[in-house]
Amino acid sequence: MDWQALWLSVKLSCFTVLFLIPLAILVGRGLAYYQFRGKSWLEALILVPLVLPPTVIGYYLLVGLGNQSFIGGFAEQFFGQQLVFNFSGLVIASIIVNIPFAVQPIQRAYETVPIDIRDAAACCGMSRLRIFLKVELPMVWPGVLTALVLCFSHVLGEFGVVLMLGGNIAGETKTISIAIYDSVQAFDFDSAGMMSLVLLLFAVSALALTTSMSRRLGGHNGATQR
């Protein structure tokens, strides 16, 4: 069991959800509430990571964040740190790859908030922040939690993009998925089996939780309205 790789994966998942979930709340709320030109294109763009092979995403991220790119050059010049083959690059890649896993459940959750409730909240004199904290968040939290769990577990098991962008540097970019691959390559099936079991248990628990959350969201907002 490669504890260092497991710790790195957990750390990567934590950083990803920390940055991604607030962003996804903003985007998911906007997509659920507002109609604007180009909305379909934006929604399609958000879903792209779901259908593209991880190696293709990894390739574009490698090119887009590499030292020769504007972003990569900027990061190296101002922070003295390159983004590829580096933990911070992995965080950026994980955020991009997981956008659909975060935005979709939150958008769906916001779509269940009836306009009557939003109107009533505004007419009750609540500020926008108070409406978000006191009305919206308690109604959409199952969606937010689903997004959080999905992203966390997906980052934990991410392989292709991590390998393309981060390589296999122990303590820096070697996540648990890559450690499993390494163990198999080295015929260390005991270690690979143990780490795979950890990921399997986590994945099943995460899916059970998200399914339960989705059911709760469906009943929670609908049952009270009509």
Added chain:
Amino acid sequence: MVPRSADLVCHISQELPIPLAANFTCKAGEVLAVVGPSGGGKTTLLRMIAGLTTPKDGHIQCGDTLWFDAQSSLSLTPQQRHIGYMPQHFGLFPHLSALDNVIAGLDHVPKALRKQRALDWLERVNLHGLPDRLPAQLSGGQRQRVALARALAREPSILLLDEPFSAVDRETRERLYIELARLKQQLSIPVVMVTHDIHEALLLADKMMLISQGKMLQRGKPFEVLSHPHDEAVARQMGLRNIFDGQVVEQDIERNMTWFKLGDELIVSDSAPALVNEQAIRWVIPNQGIRFNAISSGRLCKSINKLDVLIESVLVMGESSRVIASVIGIGSMFNADVPTHLVDKLGLQAGVQTTIALKSDQIHILNSPPSS
């Protein structure tokens, strides 16, 4: 905050995204019913008054405070307007108890007083002993009362009600009519109520405004609009079915009377709008203006505006029956709702010939061109 007992003045117009034009004043203590079919712009109008949607042009004013003015690009937020708003499906926060829902509208009251104030309001709307229930645990009528308590607890400048009775069953609705009628007497603010039900407007409103496809068709006191619709569109909106063509024979302006012909039959109306002899007109008579003769006794012998009719059908619909009768020799169809017990008493049934009398004071000549 706007001073209490201020009138609401609303002049708005727009073509897009949906056409809407409305000019009206709703005085403090007055209930204005905005009536019209679904998709006619009623809810949009209410949302514009609330500040939830911005009209393209016009101004909205409550008392001395300008809420919206397109010319100066002024538009106060719903929070700044300090209104009481009850959406169609009540808009109760599903995760909060009835009490907390009412407290949510009390941010203008010191925190220590909010709970007691909310309990008082729940009492006032006759919702005893249920403050801890979630909206999902309440009946439709109870939810409506919580929403009304929340709207009124804000001590609003105006009260906006969007189809307040559409989401409750008939029995509850009847009870809530009485409660709202009672509450109306205690309120000294303008109340704007959107409904598609003419009956509700007649029952509860001091004034009504008919709106269809974004256009204001007519406004006035409900029974005035019912008895004197401007044109055929208004008459149809008011549920009037007996609209016919006619031709003016003579007018007596001094006695305020008009004689006109329906086919070969001469009809007299107690109204004399500016018309000329031989002019083709459209006229309407409400349900209560039609009297059926008793088949056996012939009670209508002294009445005027008598027409011989053949009863085509009698459709019993509970306490009321729909009687459809054609005028013999003319073919015009009269359509009247008659109490079922009266149908039995008068012996009305399909295939029977009888006489109807039209009350001259109920006949109204419309400002509509005759049908081609």
